[in-house]
Amino acid sequence: xxxxxALLLLLTxxxxxxxxxxxxxxxxxxxxxxxxxxxxxLGRTRTFPNGKFALPIDQTSxxxxxxxxxxxxxxxxxxxxxxxxIIFTGQASPPLRxxxxxxxLKIVRENEDAIGYVDKAHVxxxxxxxxxxx
Amino acid sequence: MSTAKRRHLxxxxxxxxxxxxxxxxxxTSAIFFMTEFKRYSEKTVVMLxxxxxxxxxxAAIAAYTSNREIGEDVLKGLLxxxxxxxARLTNDRGLELIETRTTQVPRQAEMVRTLYxxxxxxxxxxxLLIVPETQYNLQEARHSALLSALNSSVLIGLTALIVLSxxxxxxxxxxxxVSDALHAITAGEQERLDLLSxxxxxxxxxxxxxxxxxxxxxxxxxxxxxxxxxxxxxxEQQLSSLFETTSAGIFLLDATGNLLKTNPTLGRxxxxxGMTSEKLVGQNFPALAFAEPERLRELMRYAGExxxxxxxxxxxxxxxxxxxxxxxxxVSGQTDATGAARFEGVVYDVTERKKMEEEIKxxxxxxxxxxxxxxxxxxxxxxxxxxxxxxxxxxxxxGSVGHELRNPLAVMNNAVYFLQTVMxxxxxxxxxxxxxxxxxxxxxxRIVSDLLDSVRTKPPRTERVEVRELLEKTLDKxxxxxxxxxxxxxxxxxxxxxxxxxxxxxxxxxxxxNGIEAMPEGGVLEIQAAADExxxxxxxxxxxxxVGMTPEQLGKLFQPLFTTKAxxxxxxxxxxKNLTQANGGTVKxxxxxxQGTVFTVSLPMDAAAAEVT
Numbered sequence: 001x002x003x004x005x006a007l008l009l010l011l012t013x014x015x016x017x018x019x020x021x022x023x024x025x026x027x028x029x030x031x032x033x034x035x036x037x038x039x040x041x042l043g044r045t046r047t048f049p050n051g052k053f054a055l056p057i058d059q060t061s062x063x064x065x066x067x068x069x070x071x072x073x074x075x076x077x078x079x080x081x082x083x084x085x086i087i088f089t090g091q092a093s094p095p096l097r098x099x100x101x102x103x104x105l106k107i108v109r110e111n112e113d114a115i116g117y118v119d120k121a122h123v124x125x126x127x128x129x130x131x132x133x134x
Numbered sequence: 135m136s137t138a139k140r141r142h143l144x145x146x147x148x149x150x151x152x153x154x155x156x157x158x159x160x161x162t163s164a165i166f167f168m169t170e171f172k173r174y175s176e177k178t179v180v181m182l183x184x185x186x187x188x189x190x191x192x193a194a195i196a197a198y199t200s201n202r203e204i205g206e207d208v209l210k211g212l213l214x215x216x217x218x219x220x221a222r223l224t225n226d227r228g229l230e231l232i233e234t235r236t237t238q239v240p241r242q243a244e245m246v247r248t249l250y251x252x253x254x255x256x257x258x259x260x261x262l263l264i265v266p267e268t269q270y271n272l273q274e275a276r277h278s279a280l281l282s283a284l285n286s287s288v289l290i291g292l293t294a295l296i297v298l299s300x301x302x303x304x305x306x307x308x309x310x311x312v313s314d315a316l317h318a319i320t321a322g323e324q325e326r327l328d329l330l331s332x333x334x335x336x337x338x339x340x341x342x343x344x345x346x347x348x349x350x351x352x353x354x355x356x357x358x359x360x361x362x363x364x365x366x367x368x369x370e371q372q373l374s375s376l377f378e379t380t381s382a383g384i385f386l387l388d389a390t391g392n393l394l395k396t397n398p399t400l401g402r403x404x405x406x407x408g409m410t411s412e413k414l415v416g417q418n419f420p421a422l423a424f425a426e427p428e429r430l431r432e433l434m435r436y437a438g439e440x441x442x443x444x445x446x447x448x449x450x451x452x453x454x455x456x457x458x459x460x461x462x463x464x465v466s467g468q469t470d471a472t473g474a475a476r477f478e479g480v481v482y483d484v485t486e487r488k489k490m491e492e493e494i495k496x497x498x499x500x501x502x503x504x505x506x507x508x509x510x511x512x513x514x515x516x517x518x519x520x521x522x523x524x525x526x527x528x529x530x531x532x533g534s535v536g537h538e539l540r541n542p543l544a545v546m547n548n549a550v551y552f553l554q555t556v557m558x559x560x561x562x563x564x565x566x567x568x569x570x571x572x573x574x575x576x577x578x579x580r581i582v583s584d585l586l587d588s589v590r591t592k593p594p595r596t597e598r599v600e601v602r603e604l605l606e607k608t609l610d611k612x613x614x615x616x617x618x619x620x621x622x623x624x625x626x627x628x629x630x631x632x633x634x635x636x637x638x639x640x641x642x643x644x645x646x647x648n649g650i651e652a653m654p655e656g657g658v659l660e661i662q663a664a665a666d667e668x669x670x671x672x673x674x675x676x677x678x679x680x681v682g683m684t685p686e687q688l689g690k691l692f693q694p695l696f697t698t699k700a701x702x703x704x705x706x707x708x709x710x711k712n713l714t715q716a717n718g719g720t721v722k723x724x725x726x727x728x729q730g731t732v733f734t735v736s737l738p739m740d741a742a743a744a745e746v747t
Contacts, residue, residue, distance in 0.1 A: 072253040
């Protein structure tokens with residue numbers, strides 16, 4: 001039964017395999033690399049490669065685990081532990097978290113510096129896809 | 135002294151143990167310090183490694199996010215450990231954080247941990263570097279070493295004390311006991327050491343046994359030595375009594391001849407009875423007693439060079455009126471312990487022997503003299519015998535011939551006398567020839583008289599005769615050639631002779647005419663007379679400066695028919711001798727060829743006249 005569930009989970013995840021990293025269309029950027037995206041989301045850098053300030057938007061949805069797994073290859077627990085350690089020092093904070101893709105889309109549409117991730121299926125013309133994670 | 139030695143032994147042992155303990159403690163501490171330091175250094179490396187493991191992820195996060203606060207937290211946390219001297223965090227984005235302790239230590243090998251990105255695949259994002267704190271290691275090692283040194287010192291000290299007390303109780307004390315017992319024993323006595331009950335089977339027991347054996351041996355040696363000493367003493371006594379009582383003087387001299395030691399007899403032997411041994415010591419021996427010290431010094435030199443005992447007879451110095459004595463001196467050269475030359479010797483009295491030798495020598499001389507005399511007498515007797523024999527033969531011839539010739543000669547003399555008387559006016563030639571005939575007749579008559587006188591001497595008719603008168607008369611009768619000078623010296627006081635004047639006149643005449651004939655080339659004829667009061671004789675010397683005679687001629691001089699003259703029959707000196715002997719006198723002759731001849735005629739003095747004068 002558990003094996004079946006795991007298989008199901010694998011199937012669903014593979015079904016949702018593609019995550020799109022999006023930004024405001026006004027933000028004219030060359031397509032950033034996976035490393036550059038990772039640096040922004042994990043607080044290593046606070047700017048885009050073009051030097052503009054970057055505002056990463058995180059999610060609380062299940063897509064979050066998928067996004068970080070695709071981006072870093074690490075489980076979400078490790079990412080959480082990382083942030084917990086940084087927060088413990090009180091010297092930095094993790095990206096802003098929103099409930100779902102629509103909220104992400106809304107913030108990206110409205111904010112020129114924002115960068116977020118959504119399921120590829122929810123991408124529309126109002127945002128600019130920087131990177132597709134499979 | 136023995137106690138001091140014992141204490142010294144203890145002290146030496148204790149000092150040795152102390153220094154050994156100190157050295158061992160220092161050595162073990164040093165080794166311990168080094169090993170501990172190494173161990174702590176290794177331990178520190180392990181601990182640092184663990185520490186780095188602990189902070190690595192946080193440091194990686196700090197480096198990843200370039201978060202200075204987190205980095206500083208990490209570094210401060212590291213510095214909280216005593217064994218960290220310095221910590222440094224760097225990343226590839228220019229972050230460089232350093233935390234250092236203020237201690238001054240030698241630089242140590244730093245440890246570097248490479249920091250990887252928490253998310254990337256082996257992406258190097260920075261380095262975490264730690265320098266270990268050596269001071270800590272040193273302190274730890276020193277602490278451990280000190281503890282170990284204390285520990286080992288205490289242990290060694292305790293062990294040493296135990297060993298010392300054991301040595302003292304089981305070795306030193308029994309040894310002291312043995313030593314004390316040994317001190318109480320007099321060597322050579324019967325006492326022996328007691329066997330130690332606890333040490334019967336060990337080395338101490340062996341030592342006591344050995345000492346007892348040694349004491350046994352010593353006792354034996356002492357006994358032997360004692361008997362030897364007694365023997366030596368008795369020999370010494372004998373020698374000493376010999377030295378004291380011997381009749382010979384014994385002495386020891388140094389190299390210069392000064393007396394070092396004498397026996398009591400020496401003074402007496404040297405004829406110095408007052409000189410005791412004490413007074414003699416220090417005196418120079420050769421100069422002290424001997425008439426010729428140089429002879430003794432020479433003897434000493436000889437003895438010293440040859441290393442021989444040499445001896446000679448030496449005359450002693452004469453003291454006062456006493457005649458000097460003689461000693462025989464034996465000297466031999468020696469060297470004393472220091473190598474200096476010494477002379478030892480003996481003198482003994484040989485005065486009696488010397489006297490006897492002198493007597494024998496005198497007697498020998500007398501004997502020889504007598505033998506010579508007797509030989510001379512025998513020779514003379516032999517000569518006389520030969521002469522007598524010849525005279526006997528001559529006598530027989532001369533007796534008849536002389537007698538037969540005498541008468542014709544007397545007739546011839548008378549005839550000449552007659553002719554001279556009857557022919558006083560004859561011419562000169564006849565007179566001259568008559569004189570020649572007369573002279574030759576006189577010569578022939580004399581020859582015949584001599585011949586007869588030589589074979590049968592008439593007994594002398596002695597009377598008082600004055601030498602001077604007789605000599606003057608004789609010289610008147612002699613024809614002296616002008617080339618010959620006659621010197622005669624007859625003292626006025628010369629006593630008269632007691633002799634036959636006719637016979638002595640003939641003696642003088644023969645001797646004077648012999649002297650003249652010995653000087654054909656001329657010369658001096660000396661005649662001297664002197665009185666020998668002791669012998670009551672008058673010696674008359676007739677000396678010519680003529681040709682002289684050889685010893686062979688002298689030997690045959692008084693034999694009949696021996697002549698050196700061209701004209702002569704060898705009877706003149708025979709007559710001289712016969713007549714002199716007949717008058718109780720002697721005739722001697724001395725001559726050398728070319729040196730002339732001396733005839734000495736000794737004739738008895740007129741005793742009555744001598745007494746009168």
